[in-house]
Amino acid sequence: MKKRPWLLYAIITTTFWGVWGALIEIPEKAGFPATLGYSVWALTMIIPATIALSLVGWKLESDRKSIFLGLVIGFTGAGGQLILFQALRSGPAYLVFPFISLSPVVTILLSYIFLKERASVRGWLGIVLALIAIPLLSYQSATNNGDSGYLWIVLSLIVFLAWGFQAYVMKFANKTMKAESIFFYMTLTGILLIPVALLMTDFSQPINWGFKGPYLTAMIQILNSIGALMLVFAFRYGKAMIVSPMTNALAPVITIVISLIIYQVIPQPVIIAGMVLAIVSAFLLAIEEE
Template sequence: MTSRDNKQTWILYAGLLVLFWGVWGAFSSQPTERYGYPDEMIYVIWAFTMLVPAAVALRRERFDRRPIAALYGLAAGLTGAGGQLLLFQALSDGPAYLIFPVVSLSPVITVLMAVALLRERIGKLAVIGVIAALIAIVLISIPAGAGGSVSTGSWLLLAVLICVAWGAQAFFMRKAALAGVNDATTFGWMTISGLLLVPVAVLMMGGLPDAPWQAPALTAGTQILNAVGALFLVMALSRGKASVVAPITNALAPVLTIVLSLMVYQTLPTVWATIGIVLALGGSTLMVYADEKREEIPEALEPSTPAADS
């Protein structure tokens, strides 16, 4: 696949990611709300649902057995899955209305790493779009009724670590693509990473819970959306700039979740979330427009970058 094709198709996969993660976000809380299903058990089921898109992807592409593929694949998987387990611990120690805005800044880490280490260049319009998207992510992450004083503690350190881990995860996905690792291999290693941490999740909740069959069934139904969305993230990052893909997807997926929640649960967004929606849509539009304008620049004038093996 040519560089030009990559630039054109990252938008498609980013859009599919937003669709799957947006729908998943709207219904992901149902197992806990309906049956009191533990978050750690939701993680366990999510790890196993990753096997489905991994199997489909590996039917189309061979598994890359090079050490560099394992290095970047495991790095992406462990930072993502490890961050999820840290989030459970943080939420048990601190307030969600402070933790989620901190964690939501993870695209900042991705952008900084992409610009500094991958030498990605983004124009002025794209920079404005990135800033708007990042502000939107934080505003959307502020829950309704947030307020009150709270003391800092271990939860703040954990929130910062999660932010760094999830920001680095997107960087490692992009780095794997630039090293010529195909999407299926990267996602395969991410699946292995998630399964490796399943025993940790079981230990965190003190054993398997006693729950009706509807709880794991509903969890599997929602988490398969999460797993497929993760595959689309890998595919988008192998074709587009990490400094653009990460802010766009992290901003637009919650927007779709809010819209679906409004339609299904008739839950109105907060004032902050409404402002965030406007910024997310505006910032994402600017970034896509800037990328398309860059596409019009003759390739002879473009700086050479390693081609992704898609």
């Protein structure tokens, strides 16, 4: 771990995101909309952002380049989440999720071309296995609900490109900025987009304002926020083409295992195959030489 600090941060990220993924549907099923969940998440980002900045003496990069890169990372990440909400309203989730889950492809290509990142044969094998595992882990049974035309394809493509580009810029920005500053701008943009999330919320429907609403959501979303901060640190020390597919493949495995324990639902064979591939790929990427 001392020789590969990125691996420690990547493991923390996947663990926190895995637990978050297993629990986040609890408040949603209890009547607290995902769009309001986004608003709560944006506010929980303030906690790790404040702690991170305090540890570096409140030294925030505020030059034009740093502000620009920070805002790009923030808006592509948080903005992509809001666009995803709309994509799921207009298209089938069983097609949307596998499509956008392949966003690490964008990160890998950009990092290979512009950052000149390279991997060994073992590393490339891990990357390929991760890219196969990710859509398998996102598999959902086909339904006819929500399919209306081709708008969802355009929206999903935007999210796919945005999240892949975000990870690349995050690595690029880490060369000239502190990770703490990057996360500050991610927090700022997330908060700035809260009004958009509120406009997307159907307040005519019953909303659970009790404990299982915003309060439980905050307790769960803080896991997402901490995971996001750890991801920035993972990109600081590790290769984007390694960190991105690894975290995207391994977090769903943890989510599925926890969901299996909580809800006692056996995953479909496709998902089990994805879990096996994800675990193998994570091992290969973890032992990849820097």
